[in-house]
Structures are given as C-alpha cells and as structure tokens.
Amino acid sequence: MTNAEKREAARQLIQKWHNKGREDEDDRSYWLDILQRLLGCADATDRIEFQKKVIVNGNTKRIDAYIPETKIIIEQKSEGIPLDKKISQSGGTELTPYEQAKRYNDNLPTSEKAKWIITSNFQELWIYDMDTRVPENNVVKIHIDDLHHNSSLLDFLLEKKVIQVSKEVDLSQEAGKLVGKIYDAFLKQYHDPESKKALESLNVLCVRLVFCLYSEDAGLFEQKDSFSGYIAQYEPKDLRPALLSLFKVLDTPYPDRPDLYLSEELEAFPYVNGGLFANEDIIIPKITQEIKDALAEAGHFNWRDISPTIFGAVFESTLNPVTRRKGGMHYTSIENIHKVIDPLFLDDLKNEFAEILTIGVQKQKKKKLEEFQNKLAGLTFLDPACGSGNFLTETYISLRRLENDILRELQNGQVIFGDTNWNPIKVSISQFYGIEINDFAGDVAKTALWIAESQMMKETEDVVLMHLDFLPLKSNVNIHIGNALQMDWASIISPSKLSYIMGNPPFVGQSVRTKDQAHDMNDIWGQGEIETKLDYVICWYKKALDYINTSSTNIEIAFVSTNSICQGESVPTFWKKMIDSGAEIHFAYRSFVWDSEANEKAAVHCVIIGFSNFSRSHTKFIYTEETKTKAEHINPYLLDAPDIWITNRINKPQNGLPKMTTGSPPTDDGALTLSITEKEELEKQYPVLAKYIKPFIGAKEFLHDNVNSYSRYCLWFKDGNVSDYVNIKEITERLEKVRALRKSSNADRIQKMADYPYLFCQIRQPLSTYLVFPRHSSQNRRYIPIGFMPSSVIAGDACSIIPNVTIYEFGVLTSNVHNAWMRVTCGRIKSDFRYSPAVYNNFPWPTPTLEQKAKIEQTAQAILNARAMYPNNCLADLYNPLAMPEPLLKAHIANDRAVMQAYGLSVKDTSEADCVAFLMKRYQELTQTK
Known part of the structure; x- marks a missing residue:
C-alpha cells in the first residue's frame, strides 16, 4: 500500500x-x-x-x-x-x-x-x-x-x-526538545552567538550536560539525582563556576584530584575519561534563571531509556535546520538502518549463530560459540558520512545483542563467578569508525556510542548476573572530523583491517550544491568526467570503490542514496564508470520513501545499494517494501537483468514512428500568454484579435483543466496579418516586454528571436492532431495521463508532443508496459517523473499480429470513451490513484492485457520488474543489431 x-x-x-x-x-x-x-x-x-x-x-x-x-x-x-x-x-x-x-x-x-x-x-x-x-x-x-x-x-x-x-522514539524526541531549550537558553547569553568559538563551545557544553543527565538516570553516577541535585543547590550567578568545577572533577582520576578538600558532593562524581570533559577552553556564558529552569526540567526527565540510535539524530536537530539542509543530512529510523545493515552483514551473522545452535556436541558447540564471539569482536565498520552516528550506534547495539545471545548460550543458565576484573564483553565501540564534517554531529556520535555501550553493558549484566564497571570509559570512539571526500580513509583505518563501509551520505542536487561540494565532485571524478547534474552522493561511491581497490581484502559497501542515481541518464554516465572500475552490486532495495525521526523530516525517495569489487558467493537479492526476490545479476537499474546502458542512441524513434519534441516555448515573461479574463477583455475591446488568441497548455493546464475547458490562452501571430495588431497599444507594450527579455538573455538563439517578439521563441506546433505527454507527472500515478489535442491548441514546452500518431500508438504508450519502462528510464524532479524524448526513442515496441494490433486499438479507444464519461473532471482527478473511476480503470487494465499479450508476456505471472528486465533485453537486442 x-x-x-x-x-x-x-x-x-x-x-x-x-x-x-x-x-x-x-x-x-x-x-x-x-x-x-x-x-x-x-x-x-x-x-x-x-x-x-x-x-x-x-x-x-x-x-x-x-x-x-x-x-x-x-x-x-x-x-x-x-x-x-x-x-x-x-x-x-x-x-x-x-x-x-x-x-x-x-x-x-x-x-x-x-x-x-x-x-x-x-x-x-x-x-x-x-x-x-x-x-x-x-x-x-x-x-x-x-x-x-x-x-x-x-x-x-x-x-x-x-x-x-515508538516509545523510544517518543522519549528521544522529547529529550531532543529539552536539549533544544537548553541550547537556546545558553545561546542567548553569548556575546557573539554566531561566532565559531561560541557555537563550538555550546555544542560541547550540550554534549556534556546530556551525558551527565543520562549518567545519573542510568546509574553511572553512584548517587541518584546527583547531577540534578548538584545543579539545584546553586543560584544562577554561582552555577557557572560550579559547572567548571564539576567538569574538572569528571576529567580527573581519583588519585590525581589535587584538592584534598573537595566537597563530598563533588568527590562522589566518578572519573569519566574518553576526552569528553578534557577541553577546558570552552566558553561557558553567564547562567540565567531561564538556563537553570531548563536544566531543572531536563533533570525531571528519565534519560535512561532513550534510544541512542534515534536520540543522536534528534539531539543533532538542535542545530539550525537550514544548516542541516545545506549539509544534505537526512536522519534515519531504526527500521531503515536495518534495511542497510541486515542484508550487508547482520542476516548472515544471525544465520551463522542459528547454525551453531544446532550443534549437538556441547564441547564442539562451545568452541564454535567462542570462535563466533571472537569473529564479532574482529569485525570493523566505517561510516564515512556518519552524522550523529546512528548507523554505527545501531550496528554496535545489534552486534552486542548477538554477543549477549552467545554469552547466554555459553553460560547455559549458570551464574558466572570469579575474578571481578574479568570482562565477558569482547565487542567494543573501538571497532566502529566514522567521518563527519560537522564537529557537533561528531561529538553527538561519540556520546550516542557511549550511551549505547552503557545500555548494552546493563543488558549483559542481566545475562552474566554480575556487576560490570562502565566508568571510567575504556573504549575509544573513532569519530574523525573533516570532509570525507578530501580525506585519505586509509589514514583512519587501513583497508586491510576493514570489514564493511555503510551509511547515508548527503543527498545534494546541483541546484543547492555549494562551491566546495562542486569542487569535491571535480576532485573525485575529474573535471568534466561526470555529469554535474548527478547527485552529490555519487562521490561516496567512487571514493569507497577507489579505497577498496587498493586492497585485496573483501570489503563490502552499502549506501543509501536518492533513487535518481539508478534512473535515466545517471545509469550510463555514473554507473558505467563504476562497473568498468570493478563494482558489482550484491543486493538492492528498490525505490521507497526514506523516513526520518528528526523534527525536520526528510521524506525522500531512496534506494539502497550493496556493492563491492568482488563476486560475493551469497545469493543476490532485490528488495522492495513488500518483497525479497532472488536475482542472478543486479544491474544499475536495480533489476535482475544484464548491465545495459540505455542512452539516447538515436534522435528519432524506431519503426518510422513520428518524432517526439517538446512544445513551443514562449520565452515571453508572460507577455504572450493570457488568463481567461485577459483573453475576454482583449477580444471585447479588439474583436480582430479573436482569431489570434488560441488555447495554451503546459503540463499543469493539460492535467488540471477540464476537457474542452481552458484556463490559459496565448497570442499566436504566426502567419498573421501585421496590420491587425501592430497598432494596438496593449499589444505593442507586450511585444516590447518580450523584446527586452530576449535581448537580456545570454543565449544567442534567444537574443536572435528578440527581432521577432510577436512569435514564440521556437515554434514546434503541429499542423494536425497531436499526442501530449506532460513532461512532469506525479510519481503516485499508476499511468502518466496522456491524450490527443487538436492543432488549434498550442502546447508549451512543459509538454512533450508527438504529431500524427494513431490510436494504436496511444494504446501502447498509455499501457502499463510503457509506464514501467518510463519509471525506470525517465529523469526525476524530486520524486516526480520527468518524461523526455529519450524515454520514447529508446522504448522497444512490440511486433503485434494484425489481430493483436486491432485489440490494442479497441482497448485504447475504450480508454478515451471512459474519459469522455466524465467531462467535468480533469485528467489529474481521473488518474488519482485513490479515486480512479471504475470504467476508466477497467479500460486501462484491458489495454494493459492487450499490450502485454502483444509482447508475449504472461499477464498473470509478469511483475513490473520482470517486464522492465524483458524490455531491457529487447533494447539490448535492438542496439546490437543496429
């Protein structure tokens, strides 16, 4: 659904x-x-x-x-x-x-x-x-x-x-709101709140405060409410030095604390280690009653049960949302994280554990369990765009839960006694490496991993029935701050020591890309070597592939990406270079909505691609939200089909079919187009103009105007008599506006048309009935609405048009077969379809019998007849996926069946992915014979 x-x-x-x-x-x-x-x-x-x-x-x-x-x-x-x-x-x-x-x-x-x-x-x-x-x-x-x-x-x-x-989601989001209050209250007190030093200090301060709030609720500080109680006893004016003293104590081992006369309350705080409280150079501003109240409110919250995976993202949402969008960051639900890590490695590990449990000989089983625990402890992970660390954190939690299952089996119901220094835990957060360009996000990632380590230690205590000391922090957190595309990943972890690369790198389209990001693309791919309109995320693919190609170690990779990288021209430009460099796709999630748990949700259409530079022995799988399908080979369109590079191989369609073009662009600054009111006023005042005023459609009007009812018109003076309009003041004013616009253009062809302001900038209007495709259409529609228009209706360049087509061509082009092809090969605007002549030109047509062709013509006419039953509805309404009228839907289904039969496809057993794979093979055959 x-x-x-x-x-x-x-x-x-x-x-x-x-x-x-x-x-x-x-x-x-x-x-x-x-x-x-x-x-x-x-x-x-x-x-x-x-x-x-x-x-x-x-x-x-x-x-x-x-x-x-x-x-x-x-x-x-x-x-x-x-x-x-x-x-x-x-x-x-x-x-x-x-x-x-x-x-x-x-x-x-x-x-x-x-x-x-x-x-x-x-x-x-x-x-x-x-x-x-x-x-x-x-x-x-x-x-x-x-x-x-x-x-x-x-x-x-x-x-x-x-x-x-969602209880943990709710708790984490509530915690994020509390952090936001603290952040905003402190920010007001900085003399220069926009300065780099102030923001860096505030980020570190928030991380420390959250760690203290969590630690008192999780029992890491021995006394209950020790931090909240410490804060509560001070007046706001005295709280700043009190915090500085506390941070100093938390960073000092017991034997090294210089003040022999520390207060009992400060002496009771443990040594934390890990560098969290080490920097004494941070700026803590004057503390107000508002700040103290925000800290008190946070103290009443139960921080123990927050999800570190989710909270890291929510915590990071205290940053300015505009800043976050510019960085291209999209925060990730736990379910979506598992769409990446499960097929990448976790499913295999769980299956291996399940296989060990079937061993009947206890001694052999114990040996295998210990070996498996050592294997888990030997795995290493890199997220080269880790943000707040949610991929690393959830992976750590998943491995530790699997390790706890191992310990439970090894213990076999017995209480473990012995050396209190003995630690049954081998999986460590030091196995996890991250790169993050934003220093605050990096600090959050470290904190999230520490919290996850604390929570999982508590779960282990319940398994082994013994107390384990969490503080001082013993595990190193390998989060590195910097631009991953400008860093040498091997300096962070050698490829010979790495197991997996994973994550959700930034999605940034060309229109919002910064100069630095454009520079990154040129550095990674080479100047002019890659289409600049492609998403910024492709840089991480190339960087990761280059990194693993330097080593003989079998490193596997999985990234979340915008679905645009597996559609349209991205495939023959980006993916061909990747495949030629040795990339092989092991698993893939086809397009789905990637939801977020942060306040500023990023609902984007994404794919997940697991790949490497070697042939994995495992079965390949293609996933959707509902299915998991085995595949012989996964191509860059994420189909079980050969690697096929669909390019605009010719500038005209096959089989002598008419050429598709875009409609006629006015390039007029609105001067040649008219509203209904403007049309009526001009015709009333100047009746001679009536023959020059034509209905005008862009994609919007084609989809949203009712049949035979137009909301927009244009002045169409082609082949007109100049004396009819040249002396009309309002017309000359409009033409002057057109001339000025075109003269100011940087394009030579548009400047030349400044001499002809009475004409559209390019005229492609057919002289006969033509078929209209809206160039942009909602991705929610099962079928792109297309339809015939008389030559008296002028099509703008927001439409693609084909003149002189028959009802047969309409039937094939409106079918589910062509729409399936379109969904894979077209471009996208956000998530919506962007139809282009390349989709039409490269489409493999059927070779029907006369009987099959007649059937397609019959079912295609039935579609038009069904539409005619609803003259007061627009195409956008008729093709609403939730409200498509029954006669129209039945007519389309009959047409789909007729077209599939013309291809020799089974109506019952052919999925959309199967259909596109079939068409790709046909395309390959066609291109090889040319």
Missing part, C-alpha cells in the same frame, strides 16, 4: 470505529479491519487466531486474539473501559487488561510466548514490548484518531523485522 492509501484506509477505519465497539461482538471485525484495511493483509483470517485456548491453574481460558507469526497477544475490552482499570476475574482476582494478558502469556509454551502484548478498548491501543526489562514502564499508547498520522506504528503486527515500536 502507498502512504496515501494507508492514510485513506486509516481515515475510513477511524470513521467506522469512532466511539463504538463491544468486546464480545466486535473484536473480530475490528482486528480484521486493522489487518486488512490498514495494513493491506489479504490473508488476514489466516494470520490471526481468535479465542486461542490456554490453561491457567488447570482451567481453560481464552486469549481474545493471538498472531502466531509475530507472537502477539491481544486483550480486547469494550469501548469506554479504561485500560489501566483492574477488572474482577473468575475466582475474585482483580487484574488490569495487561495483567490478564500477561497471565495468559506466562502459561503459554516457550515457543508461543508473546513478543508483544496489546490491550485495546477500540479507541486506544496500549502496546507492551515483552523484550524490555519492565514492559509496563515502556507502554506505547496509540489513539485510534491518530492512526492516519502514524499507521506505520502497527507494522509490527505482521512484520517480524520490527524491533521496537
């Missing part, structure tokens, strides 16, 4: 169940609605079990609903029943809905125990993650009225890969 379809489904669900719902009568239909309507589950009745039996104290009880695949228990109550209310059970016991569900869970077999418990009263869903230490302290509450904003929170109902729901 698309996001728009999910929102509409959520709206319908909310409307149906608002303020209603009875436990015994409606629970089945309610949950089937959620699974079917909201999540698009076609086999919902097979995925959920109602009234599942469970034996409790010898009595048969029934769980309201249970989802076996994702191990979810649902306890349903009627609308209006509070979900925290204790309800009398048989036998007189009083339990809340969660306690009731937990009792059921406690009596299920181990293989069926819940990963999640949901309690619901039709209006609210309370979600408990049973993998957390205290599930009832981390409940996520969703109101049904909010589902249209966050329906994705329920993906865990059907998807095993969802690790956590």
Whole structure:
C-alpha cells in the first residue's frame, strides 16, 4: 500500500470505529479491519487466531486474539473501559487488561510466548514490548484518531523485522526538545552567538550536560539525582563556576584530584575519561534563571531509556535546520538502518549463530560459540558520512545483542563467578569508525556510542548476573572530523583491517550544491568526467570503490542514496564508470520513501545499494517494501537483468514512428500568454484579435483543466496579418516586454528571436492532431495521463508532443508496459517523473499480429470513451490513484492485457520488474543489431 492509501484506509477505519465497539461482538471485525484495511493483509483470517485456548491453574481460558507469526497477544475490552482499570476475574482476582494478558502469556509454551502484548478498548491501543526489562514502564499508547498520522506504528503486527515500536522514539524526541531549550537558553547569553568559538563551545557544553543527565538516570553516577541535585543547590550567578568545577572533577582520576578538600558532593562524581570533559577552553556564558529552569526540567526527565540510535539524530536537530539542509543530512529510523545493515552483514551473522545452535556436541558447540564471539569482536565498520552516528550506534547495539545471545548460550543458565576484573564483553565501540564534517554531529556520535555501550553493558549484566564497571570509559570512539571526500580513509583505518563501509551520505542536487561540494565532485571524478547534474552522493561511491581497490581484502559497501542515481541518464554516465572500475552490486532495495525521526523530516525517495569489487558467493537479492526476490545479476537499474546502458542512441524513434519534441516555448515573461479574463477583455475591446488568441497548455493546464475547458490562452501571430495588431497599444507594450527579455538573455538563439517578439521563441506546433505527454507527472500515478489535442491548441514546452500518431500508438504508450519502462528510464524532479524524448526513442515496441494490433486499438479507444464519461473532471482527478473511476480503470487494465499479450508476456505471472528486465533485453537486442 502507498502512504496515501494507508492514510485513506486509516481515515475510513477511524470513521467506522469512532466511539463504538463491544468486546464480545466486535473484536473480530475490528482486528480484521486493522489487518486488512490498514495494513493491506489479504490473508488476514489466516494470520490471526481468535479465542486461542490456554490453561491457567488447570482451567481453560481464552486469549481474545493471538498472531502466531509475530507472537502477539491481544486483550480486547469494550469501548469506554479504561485500560489501566483492574477488572474482577473468575475466582475474585482483580487484574488490569495487561495483567490478564500477561497471565495468559506466562502459561503459554516457550515457543508461543508473546513478543508483544496489546490491550485495546477500540479507541486506544496500549502496546507492551515483552523484550524490555519492565514492559509496563515502556507502554506505547496509540489513539485510534491518530492512526492516519502514524499507521506505520502497527507494522509490527505482521512484520517480524520490527524491533521496537515508538516509545523510544517518543522519549528521544522529547529529550531532543529539552536539549533544544537548553541550547537556546545558553545561546542567548553569548556575546557573539554566531561566532565559531561560541557555537563550538555550546555544542560541547550540550554534549556534556546530556551525558551527565543520562549518567545519573542510568546509574553511572553512584548517587541518584546527583547531577540534578548538584545543579539545584546553586543560584544562577554561582552555577557557572560550579559547572567548571564539576567538569574538572569528571576529567580527573581519583588519585590525581589535587584538592584534598573537595566537597563530598563533588568527590562522589566518578572519573569519566574518553576526552569528553578534557577541553577546558570552552566558553561557558553567564547562567540565567531561564538556563537553570531548563536544566531543572531536563533533570525531571528519565534519560535512561532513550534510544541512542534515534536520540543522536534528534539531539543533532538542535542545530539550525537550514544548516542541516545545506549539509544534505537526512536522519534515519531504526527500521531503515536495518534495511542497510541486515542484508550487508547482520542476516548472515544471525544465520551463522542459528547454525551453531544446532550443534549437538556441547564441547564442539562451545568452541564454535567462542570462535563466533571472537569473529564479532574482529569485525570493523566505517561510516564515512556518519552524522550523529546512528548507523554505527545501531550496528554496535545489534552486534552486542548477538554477543549477549552467545554469552547466554555459553553460560547455559549458570551464574558466572570469579575474578571481578574479568570482562565477558569482547565487542567494543573501538571497532566502529566514522567521518563527519560537522564537529557537533561528531561529538553527538561519540556520546550516542557511549550511551549505547552503557545500555548494552546493563543488558549483559542481566545475562552474566554480575556487576560490570562502565566508568571510567575504556573504549575509544573513532569519530574523525573533516570532509570525507578530501580525506585519505586509509589514514583512519587501513583497508586491510576493514570489514564493511555503510551509511547515508548527503543527498545534494546541483541546484543547492555549494562551491566546495562542486569542487569535491571535480576532485573525485575529474573535471568534466561526470555529469554535474548527478547527485552529490555519487562521490561516496567512487571514493569507497577507489579505497577498496587498493586492497585485496573483501570489503563490502552499502549506501543509501536518492533513487535518481539508478534512473535515466545517471545509469550510463555514473554507473558505467563504476562497473568498468570493478563494482558489482550484491543486493538492492528498490525505490521507497526514506523516513526520518528528526523534527525536520526528510521524506525522500531512496534506494539502497550493496556493492563491492568482488563476486560475493551469497545469493543476490532485490528488495522492495513488500518483497525479497532472488536475482542472478543486479544491474544499475536495480533489476535482475544484464548491465545495459540505455542512452539516447538515436534522435528519432524506431519503426518510422513520428518524432517526439517538446512544445513551443514562449520565452515571453508572460507577455504572450493570457488568463481567461485577459483573453475576454482583449477580444471585447479588439474583436480582430479573436482569431489570434488560441488555447495554451503546459503540463499543469493539460492535467488540471477540464476537457474542452481552458484556463490559459496565448497570442499566436504566426502567419498573421501585421496590420491587425501592430497598432494596438496593449499589444505593442507586450511585444516590447518580450523584446527586452530576449535581448537580456545570454543565449544567442534567444537574443536572435528578440527581432521577432510577436512569435514564440521556437515554434514546434503541429499542423494536425497531436499526442501530449506532460513532461512532469506525479510519481503516485499508476499511468502518466496522456491524450490527443487538436492543432488549434498550442502546447508549451512543459509538454512533450508527438504529431500524427494513431490510436494504436496511444494504446501502447498509455499501457502499463510503457509506464514501467518510463519509471525506470525517465529523469526525476524530486520524486516526480520527468518524461523526455529519450524515454520514447529508446522504448522497444512490440511486433503485434494484425489481430493483436486491432485489440490494442479497441482497448485504447475504450480508454478515451471512459474519459469522455466524465467531462467535468480533469485528467489529474481521473488518474488519482485513490479515486480512479471504475470504467476508466477497467479500460486501462484491458489495454494493459492487450499490450502485454502483444509482447508475449504472461499477464498473470509478469511483475513490473520482470517486464522492465524483458524490455531491457529487447533494447539490448535492438542496439546490437543496429
């Protein structure tokens, strides 16, 4: 389902169940609605079990609903029943809905125990993650009225890969708001808040304060509320020296603390190490009551349970959003991070661990587990655009959880006693390397990794049942500040010692690229060696490939990128150079929306590409949001097909078909185009002009004007009688405006047309009926709306046009086959399609029989007939993916079937990716025979 379809489904669900719902009568239909309507589950009745039996104290009880695949228990109550209310059970016991569900869970077999418990009263869903230490302290509450904003929170109902729901997201975002308050309050007190020194000082100060707030809640400082209490006792005027004293103590080992008469409260603070508090040169401004109040508010917040992965990004959002956008940074959800790291290495590691668990001989199994733990400790990772470190942090957490699983198996239920200096943990944050151009983001990345290390140590303590000392910090954090494209990565970590490169490098298009970034592109690719319109992200691909080509070590890479690098002209320009240099794609996620957890969300259409310079023995996979498909070979269009370079090989189409051009550009500063009002006034005042005023369409008018109704017109004086208009003052004023605009142009061809201000700058208007393609069209549409126009309607250059085409060509070009080809080979404006003649010229046409051609003509005419049934609707409305009229949709489906049959494709068994792969092979055959 698309996001728009999910929102509409959520709206319908909310409307149906608002303020209603009875436990015994409606629970089945309610949950089937959620699974079917909201999540698009076609086999919902097979995925959920109602009234599942469970034996409790010898009595048969029934769980309201249970989802076996994702191990979810649902306890349903009627609308209006509070979900925290204790309800009398048989036998007189009083339990809340969660306690009731937990009792059921406690009596299920181990293989069926819940990963999640949901309690619901039709209006609210309370979600408990049973993998957390205290599930009832981390409940996520969703109101049904909010589902249209966050329906994705329920993906865990059907998807095993969802690790956590949004409680940590909510906590981290709330923490980010608190940091923002502290940041803003301090910023006001700097004499020169825009200076580099002030901003650097404030960044370091915020990182230190967050570390202290986290440490007191996580138990790293021995006394509860030690930091908050320390702050609270001082008046604002005395707080600045108090903070300086605290930072000095935190950076000094106990034996080296020079002041023998430190206060007890300062003496109680531990030595931190790690360089976090080492810089004494930072500027701390005068502290006001506002600052103290912001610190006090932050002290009341529970920092212990924030997600370091998410919080790092949210913490970084205290930076100016404009600054962040200029840097091209897009912050990443945990789910999306796993789309990168799972197929890159984590799936293989988990499979290897599962294989070890099948070993029956304990001695051999123990040896393999120890070897596997050493393997995890030997892996190294580089994120060369690490930002706030969320890829590194989530990877560290994932490896440590896998290591904890190893320790759990090695311990085999026994308490480990012995040397208190013994440390069972081998995976270290020193295995993780990052490069970041922004020093604040780098500091945040270090802090996020330290917090992750602390949290995972607590989880290990629960496994080995012994206390482990976190402070002083023992692990080095290898975050390096600088421009990754101007640095020698081998000076940070030798290729011979590196295992994986991963990350989400900046997405920066040409229009917003800085001079330094343009310089980077030339340095990486060579002056004039690469199309400058390509996204800045391609520099990281080239830099990474050059880096691994210097070593015989098998390093694998996976980057998130804008989907533009696998579409249109990017493929034969960028990817051909990559493939020729030895790159091979191992896995890929095809285009999807890359959501963010930061306040300034970056919803961009992305791909994920895993590649290296060697042939990996593993099976190749192509992923979409819904599927995972094996592939023999993944080409740069992210299809299971040979490497094919689709270029504009000819400037005319195949088989003698008419040439596609763009429409006629006015280049008039609006002087030759008219609104309806301007048209009517001119015609009324100067009737002679009526024959020179023509309907005018750009892409917008073609899509949004109703049939036979035009919102825009133009003055079309081609082949006109000059005496009809040359003496009309308003016309001459308009023509002077056109002349002035064209004279000021830097283009010679436009300057020359300044002598002909009464004509469009270029005239490509057909003399007969022509087919119109809007050059830009929404990516949400299943079909680009195209249609015929009479020659009396003037097409502007926002349209592509083909004269003298028949209903047969219209049928093929409006089909799902051509639209599938277009989606892969066209350019993009943001995420929308940008149709060009190259898409049309290179399209491999079918060779139908006379009967097949007649069928296409018949179904194509049916499309036009269906449109004619809605004369008061525009094409944009008719092709809205959520509201396409049934007769029109059926006509298109019939036409799709007819065109696919003309290609010899199976209507039932051919996916869109299969179809494009087939067309690419046809394209290859065509180009090889020319």
